[in-house]
Amino acid sequence: MSQHEYASVNEKLDWKKAKTIAAGVDVGAVSTKAVILLDGQPYAISVVTTRVPKESALKAINAALAKTDLPLEKIRYIVGTGRGRKQVPFAHKTLSEIVCGAAGAVHVWGPSVRTVLDAGGQSCRVIQCTEKGRATSFLWNDKCAAGIGRSMEAFAGLVGKDLSEMSDIALEADKFPKLSDFCSVFAQSEALDLVRSKVPADEIIAGYHHAMVRRISTLVSRLGAKKDFVVIGGLAKNQALMAPLEERLKIGRLAPVAEWDPAVIVALGAALSADALYKEQQSDA
Amino acid sequence: MAKKGSETIIERFRSITENPQGYAKSLHEKGKLVAGYMCTHVPEEILYAAGIVPVRILSSHVSQAMTRSYIHETYCSFSHDCAYQGLVGNYDFLDLITTSSSCIHMGEAFNVWVRFAGFEGKHYLISYPHIIETKPAASFMEQSYEEFRKFLEAFTKKPITDEDIEKAIKVYNHTRGLLKRLWQLLRRENPPITGTDAATATLASQFMDKQEFNKLLEKLLKELEAAQGKGAPGVRLMVSGGACDDMAALNLIEDLDQKVNLVFLDSCTAARYFWFEIPEGRADKLAAIAEGYISRIPCPTKDNVPGTGEKKRLRFVQQFIEEFKPEGVVFMYQRFCSPQPHDFMALKPILAKLGVPSTDLELDTTLPVNQFRTQLEAFLEILKPVVPLE
Numbered sequence: 001m002s003q004h005e006y007a008s009v010n011e012k013l014d015w016k017k018a019k020t021i022a023a024g025v026d027v028g029a030v031s032t033k034a035v036i037l038l039d040g041q042p043y044a045i046s047v048v049t050t051r052v053p054k055e056s057a058l059k060a061i062n063a064a065l066a067k068t069d070l071p072l073e074k075i076r077y078i079v080g081t082g083r084g085r086k087q088v089p090f091a092h093k094t095l096s097e098i099v100c101g102a103a104g105a106v107h108v109w110g111p112s113v114r115t116v117l118d119a120g121g122q123s124c125r126v127i128q129c130t131e132k133g134r135a136t137s138f139l140w141n142d143k144c145a146a147g148i149g150r151s152m153e154a155f156a157g158l159v160g161k162d163l164s165e166m167s168d169i170a171l172e173a174d175k176f177p178k179l180s181d182f183c184s185v186f187a188q189s190e191a192l193d194l195v196r197s198k199v200p201a202d203e204i205i206a207g208y209h210h211a212m213v214r215r216i217s218t219l220v221s222r223l224g225a226k227k228d229f230v231v232i233g234g235l236a237k238n239q240a241l242m243a244p245l246e247e248r249l250k251i252g253r254l255a256p257v258a259e260w261d262p263a264v265i266v267a268l269g270a271a272l273s274a275d276a277l278y279k280e281q282q283s284d285a
Numbered sequence: 286m287a288k289k290g291s292e293t294i295i296e297r298f299r300s301i302t303e304n305p306q307g308y309a310k311s312l313h314e315k316g317k318l319v320a321g322y323m324c325t326h327v328p329e330e331i332l333y334a335a336g337i338v339p340v341r342i343l344s345s346h347v348s349q350a351m352t353r354s355y356i357h358e359t360y361c362s363f364s365h366d367c368a369y370q371g372l373v374g375n376y377d378f379l380d381l382i383t384t385s386s387s388c389i390h391m392g393e394a395f396n397v398w399v400r401f402a403g404f405e406g407k408h409y410l411i412s413y414p415h416i417i418e419t420k421p422a423a424s425f426m427e428q429s430y431e432e433f434r435k436f437l438e439a440f441t442k443k444p445i446t447d448e449d450i451e452k453a454i455k456v457y458n459h460t461r462g463l464l465k466r467l468w469q470l471l472r473r474e475n476p477p478i479t480g481t482d483a484a485t486a487t488l489a490s491q492f493m494d495k496q497e498f499n500k501l502l503e504k505l506l507k508e509l510e511a512a513q514g515k516g517a518p519g520v521r522l523m524v525s526g527g528a529c530d531d532m533a534a535l536n537l538i539e540d541l542d543q544k545v546n547l548v549f550l551d552s553c554t555a556a557r558y559f560w561f562e563i564p565e566g567r568a569d570k571l572a573a574i575a576e577g578y579i580s581r582i583p584c585p586t587k588d589n590v591p592g593t594g595e596k597k598r599l600r601f602v603q604q605f606i607e608e609f610k611p612e613g614v615v616f617m618y619q620r621f622c623s624p625q626p627h628d629f630m631a632l633k634p635i636l637a638k639l640g641v642p643s644t645d646l647e648l649d650t651t652l653p654v655n656q657f658r659t660q661l662e663a664f665l666e667i668l669k670p671v672v673p674l675e
Contacts, residue, residue: 083655083659093671094542095671095672096662096663097659097663098663098667099663099667099670099672103672103674133674134670134674135663135666136667137642137667138663138667140660272674273672276672276673276674277671277672277673279673280673
């Protein structure tokens, strides 16, 4: 498994006793996540790197199942979501990452959540929702890469650092240069000039974090950040982004919930939707 | 949905929209005079009265960089695409190219054709008032049309009589009436034709000889008006925007996870093209044409009532929402087109008042299909939730 790949199982639960076994698979641009629920309780979770979407979906669900003796066919309902949602061959239904993100966030943080920022690898989305986790409106970066995880990954490569250490390095800087928040390609060209001018790497990295913050905060402000505000997606773990983002938006986000990796919240929302859809199917029958 | 005969006619319309230059060339080869026009403010009736078939120049949706040497990069992708068609010689055979002074971006596309695509000696720019909601606008248009008429008389070396113009007005009014009947079918709960097919027929009308088009559409309507829709009705969506000539975008709307009925298309390639009439039997034919064009659903570039700043188009959009009952509106606009998004800002409060949600799609030369699909599916999931969340 690569550095960010993992799988975990709640061994306190026994799938053989569960009435409803449901799963969500979120095929994102950078990673694919799977969440399996037993009667609505989290049972198994996995994160794998996305390669070929179809294969990654299978790899993610197999990784989640690996430490259990639960066979795939015993999962009653599976919802595929994310950029590669149409390529989850074993999914019963597909839903957009927008409705799944809202459902997952309200489940984790509670019914007070009204705005969800999903800062992911290929997209940055702002979603407003009801206390039941139903999305009511959204905005996202439909074309440009500025302000998304993939651009941070490219930037890490440019300055010769690992993606996982970017946040810590940025937090060490006392000052930072202003880089373009309009275009990630422009920002990287500007950064290259700074590297050649021997500007310390921590300052350049901090500068790029602040450029991303300006970009993301513009998107959030366009839709409006209503309380309570939460951040999900891989970038939610980057403290060098989150602190200035809250400051710029003048709104604090609810603290991360230790038991939940913010990267799997969309997959959780998909699993919750699968659970609800299966129950509806059963009651209709 | 529709039966075999209607499918054949729709297929004919589709083939013309996929290769309009091929159709136009076939007319030219039959000995007809063919003129390209770049904007729906061009009074096609006068061209038709002169014995010329007007063929609209629209996008080819080919990704290219050639036009960046001719047109500013921040002009809309539609104008770049139209200019491209001239530069690559797709319409070399045309006898004439015309446009009206309506939009700066399309004006530049026209200039490219005239200066760099071989149309220097066979072009005409029709003066058109910038603001049409003023008293002098009508007389300005009449004068401009009179100049156009004289130009065409010299061009064809034959007079254009009032009878010729009256006949052309009648043919065009008939087309507009038929297209209205076609779109009225989309008001049904379960329409017998998809919105994309109705849009395809409407687009074909902009390329075709109207008499040929009218015969085909009459036949199609005869069948459709007696037909029933198939399957369960879908979510009713309306599209509002600029030049929506990319059928792939409309196809995408009607090919989502949830069934969708595209019920109305407020754009200059659809309703704004035909949702008006020119008064028939008037003594002054050019004044009648001016009156008809002023009564159209205005293009955002021309839509501003002096003094009040009112936009006439908003009333039309409200009327269409009330009549066609869309459950959501998809705003589609060309990248770098400023007037359209300005209209949307004014339209959004009206939609909110009517309780109709909306989403925006910014069009470019080609479509970001996956991104648009996700956005549209999320929009539908919000409009019609499928998950019974407790």
